[in-house]
Amino acid sequence: MLATLEKPPAPVQRSPVLSVRGLGKRFGGVVAVEQVDLEVYKGEIFGFLGPNGAGKTTTLGMILGLVESSQGSVEVLGQPVRPGHNQALRRVGALLGAPAIFPHLSARRHLELLAGLEAGVGQSRIQEVLELVGIAGAAHRPAGAYSTGMKQRLGIAMALLTGPELLILDEPSNGMDPAGMKEMRELMQRLAAQGITVIFSSHILSEVEQVCDRIAVIHRGRVVAQGRVRELLAGGGALRVRLERPEEAAVVLKGLAGRLEVAGEYLHVSGLEATEVVRRLVAAGLVPSEVRPLEGGLEQLFLEITQGGHRA
Amino acid sequence: MLNLIANETRKTLWNRSFWAVLVGGTLVAGLVLAMGYGRLADGHPFPVLEAVLGLSKLAGFVFVVLIGSWTAQEYNWRTLPLLLSRGVRRVPWLLSRFAAALGPLLLAMAIPFGLAGLAELLYSPEVPELMRRAGAELPRLFGGLVLGVLPYLALSVLMGVFTRSVALAVGVPLFSGLVVESILNAFWPQVGRYFPTPLGDGLLQTGDPLYAAGLAGYTMLFVLLASLGLRRQDLGG
Numbered sequence: 001m002l003a004t005l006e007k008p009p010a011p012v013q014r015s016p017v018l019s020v021r022g023l024g025k026r027f028g029g030v031v032a033v034e035q036v037d038l039e040v041y042k043g044e045i046f047g048f049l050g051p052n053g054a055g056k057t058t059t060l061g062m063i064l065g066l067v068e069s070s071q072g073s074v075e076v077l078g079q080p081v082r083p084g085h086n087q088a089l090r091r092v093g094a095l096l097g098a099p100a101i102f103p104h105l106s107a108r109r110h111l112e113l114l115a116g117l118e119a120g121v122g123q124s125r126i127q128e129v130l131e132l133v134g135i136a137g138a139a140h141r142p143a144g145a146y147s148t149g150m151k152q153r154l155g156i157a158m159a160l161l162t163g164p165e166l167l168i169l170d171e172p173s174n175g176m177d178p179a180g181m182k183e184m185r186e187l188m189q190r191l192a193a194q195g196i197t198v199i200f201s202s203h204i205l206s207e208v209e210q211v212c213d214r215i216a217v218i219h220r221g222r223v224v225a226q227g228r229v230r231e232l233l234a235g236g237g238a239l240r241v242r243l244e245r246p247e248e249a250a251v252v253l254k255g256l257a258g259r260l261e262v263a264g265e266y267l268h269v270s271g272l273e274a275t276e277v278v279r280r281l282v283a284a285g286l287v288p289s290e291v292r293p294l295e296g297g298l299e300q301l302f303l304e305i306t307q308g309g310h311r312a
Numbered sequence: 313m314l315n316l317i318a319n320e321t322r323k324t325l326w327n328r329s330f331w332a333v334l335v336g337g338t339l340v341a342g343l344v345l346a347m348g349y350g351r352l353a354d355g356h357p358f359p360v361l362e363a364v365l366g367l368s369k370l371a372g373f374v375f376v377v378l379i380g381s382w383t384a385q386e387y388n389w390r391t392l393p394l395l396l397s398r399g400v401r402r403v404p405w406l407l408s409r410f411a412a413a414l415g416p417l418l419l420a421m422a423i424p425f426g427l428a429g430l431a432e433l434l435y436s437p438e439v440p441e442l443m444r445r446a447g448a449e450l451p452r453l454f455g456g457l458v459l460g461v462l463p464y465l466a467l468s469v470l471m472g473v474f475t476r477s478v479a480l481a482v483g484v485p486l487f488s489g490l491v492v493e494s495i496l497n498a499f500w501p502q503v504g505r506y507f508p509t510p511l512g513d514g515l516l517q518t519g520d521p522l523y524a525a526g527l528a529g530y531t532m533l534f535v536l537l538a539s540l541g542l543r544r545q546d547l548g549g
Contacts, residue, residue, distance in 0.1 A: 061548020064397040068544060083402065084543060090399035096548070100394035102323070109326055116319045117398065158394065 015078065017042050017166050017197040018063065023072035024221075025058050032058045033221045036072070040166075040199055040214075045192045047212035047229070048201040051306050055221040056201055057097060060170055063199075064094055077165060090118070093164035095172055099155030103144025107135050107154045110143060111161055118162045129157040134183065148175025156184070160191075167191060168199045173207065185211045209298040219306045225261065232301060238270035239277060242290035252284040253277065313404050320405075320412030327382070333374055334420060341367045341424045349431040360428060361446055365457060365516070367424035372461035373486070375420045379413045380468025380481035387476035393547040403539045410469060410535055417465065421458055425450065452519055459527045460512025464489055466534035473538045473545070 020038040024031070033055040040046045050056045061067035063074050065086035074081045079088035101110065107130060115121035130136040133153040138146065143154055152175055159167055169188075173181040181204070188198050188211050202208050208215060209229060216226040225232060238259065243249055246267040250260045253269060256276075261268040269277055274291050281288055324330050344367065348358040386392040395405060446453070464485040472481035489509055496504030504510060508530050515523035 058548055061546070064393075064548070066393050066396060067546045067548035083396075083545075086396065086399050086401065088399070089397060092397070092399070094397045096390075096393065096397060098390065100390035102389060102391055104328060105326060113319055113322060114398065116315055116322065117395075117400065162398075 016040060016075075017044075017077055018199065019075040020059075020063065021073050021075075023059065023062055023074065024070050025055075025062060025067060026070045031221055033062070033069075033218075036218065036221075036223050038216055038223065038226070040197055042165075042197055043192050043195045044213045045188055045198045045200055045211050047208040047215035048199055048218065049205070049208060049215055049302060050201075050218035054218045054306070056218055057170065059218065060094075060096055060168060060199075060201070064092070064096060064168065065089055066096070090162075091164055092166045092168065093159030093162065094168040094170075095152070095155040095159045096168070096170045098174075099151045099158075101143040101146075101151060101154060104142055106140045107143055107146075107157065108139040110154060110158060114158055114161050121162055125161065125163075129160050132160065132187070133157045134180075149177065149180055152176060153180075156187075164196065166197045166199070170201045171203065172200065173202065173204065181207060205298040205302055215298075217302060217306070224306075225301075229298065232298075238268050238293070239272070239274055240290070240292055241267045241269055241277060241281070241288045243267065243281065243286055243288045245286060248284075249281055249286050249288075252280055252286065256280065313408060316400065316404055316408035317412050320408045321415060323382070324412065324416050330378060330416065333378060334423075337371050337374060337420065338423050338427070341371070342427050345424070345427050345431050349435045353435050361453075364424045364428045365453065368421045368454070368457050369461065371420040371423060372417060372457065373464065373489070375413070375417050376461060376464045376468050376485055377482045379409075379417075379465060380472050380485060381478045383409065383469050383472030384476055384478040384481040387472075387547075388478070396547060402542045402545075406469070406473070406539050406542050407535070410466065413465060413469075417461065418458060421461070422454065425454060453516060456512065456515040456519070456524070459515060459524055460508065463508040463527055463530035463534060466531045466538070470534045470538040470541070473542050 016039040018038065018040040020036055023033060023036040023038075025033040036055075036059055038046075038048075048056055048060070058067055062069045063076070063081065065074075065081045065083050068083050076088040077091055081088050105113070108126060111126040111129065115126060127136065130139050133156050135146075135150055135153045135157065138150060143151065146154065152172060156169065156172055159169065167188075172188075173184045176184065185207060188200060192198055192213075200208070200212060212229050214226070214228050215232065216223050218224070241249065242265055244265070246262045246265060249267045250262055253260055253267075253272065256272060259268070259270040272280075278288060278291060344363060345360075348360060348363055351358045352360070392405075396402060467485045467488065468481050471477075471484045475481065493504060493507045493509045496507060497510060498504075505514075506526070508527060511523045511526045511530075514520065515527065
């Protein structure tokens with residue numbers, strides 16, 4: 001498990017599009033989400049990862065005002081969001097889980113329904129998003145007869161319809177073929193280039209690695225890692241130190257290292273030479289059994305974080 | 313709010329099952345009334361007004377079934393969270409759903425009246441113009457019928473919201489109206505008479521506004537409870 005002891009460097013001179021502070025949700029005695037802090041900035045593609053049941057959907061549900069939080073706050077585009085107060089979401093497009101569809105209505109009818117909620121969204125915009133997601137040819141067929149991939153495309157079309165400033169996509173390429181997944185990645189990158197912020201959750205880590213600027217990993221309801229993808233992957237020139245009591249080692253190195261993260265039986269250290277790390281730890285009676293550069297893909301990092309650890 | 317009502321109305325009008333039920337119901341009601349007026353033309357008795365009232369009430373209950381099932385299906389299809397995640401507020405959505413149901417409900421319940429009027433034009437002057445003779449009473453009777461169905465419409469929405477189950481959203485109002493209230497009326501009439509069906513019957517028979525107030529009270533209570541339930545509901549899963 002990765003415990004961020006030092007906050008990741010936040011982009012400066014930008015106000016966050018999404019700000020989540022100390023967010024928590026309990027279902028009876030069960031803690032689903034605890035002390036989640038997130039900040040997402042304009043034009044970013046932000047990956048939100050976690051194993052099944054980690055609290056991703058509950059967190060996204062609270063961000064979208066669908067689930068009442070037990071603690072903490074959500075601000076979208078500078079306005080608070082909770083179930084009774086969701087006006088800010090008019091500037092948000094979302095695809096949460098399996099696409100929401102009326103099986104008897106066509107894709108065009110779905111978009112016409114949503115267009116009815118917003119002034120200024122006409123047939124030309126509907127046609128535009130249908131073409132953008134590649135279902136214009138099937139726009140008159142009942143959506144219940146669509147394949148999973150087509151339903152996803154319709155869900156994305158609905159999310160995009162009103163030109164949102166923030167797009168929240170939960171597993172958007174679910175059910176799509178490789179070409180469709182590539183299209184989806186390119187679409188997200190185009191949208192981000194236009195200044196649209198995208199929060200993106202996926203189990204396909206290679207996809208996340210390719211498109212996301214920053215990621216947060218949630219595990220057992222807590223955000224256990226957050227930062228720029230490259231930094232997390234490279235460890236920022238970090239070391240991976242294996243030892244019996246990594247929390248104690250983190251305390252020993254606190255203030256000396258640039259960044260310290262506990263991941264199970266490992267301690268990730270940046271900003272210190274290996275010899276210095278070993279010297280300090282040994283002096284404190286903590287002998288590492290392994291010290292090596294931190295490297296590997298997002299999948300390896302994800303597995304380390306979510307399988308190797310304990311509750312941070 | 314108006315665009316929400318318009319949107320909810322579109323959902324009904326774009327639903328083929330609504331039109332199928334409407335057309336099917338019109339055919340059945342037309343057949344029943346044609347047979348009845350045929351009997352009258354042949355000199356046999358036929359209770360036209362009672363048949364029209366019965367068919368209209370039946371149409372109302374069929375529509376209650378439709379609205380209850382659609383409300384529950386909005387949860388199963390996740391189309392309610394879709395709307396709410398776009399900044400649509402919960403209570404206005406619920407009120408819009410209820411308000412938007414009224415137009416199609418009135419249409420469905422008015423069809424037997426319209427058919428009877430048409431039949432009297434066709435069969436006249438062979439049959440006495442029973443519907444026309446009811447005259448000024450017809451709007452009151454129609455209003456009373458609609459008011460009598462509204463508590464069940466609200467109950468079906470309440471059940472749809474609370475249980476998210478099509479079976480319960482449909483079954484509870486029907487079971488309550490057809491079974492529970494009948495049993496209470498039969499065995500415990502001093503309590504049973506305060507339930508919606510006896511109140512509706514009382515309104516039709518006497519036109520006493522107290523009955524109307526009781527029916528409106530039930531309707532508002534069920535809508536209020538549904539609103540309170542929806543306000544705190546978790547819809548993220």
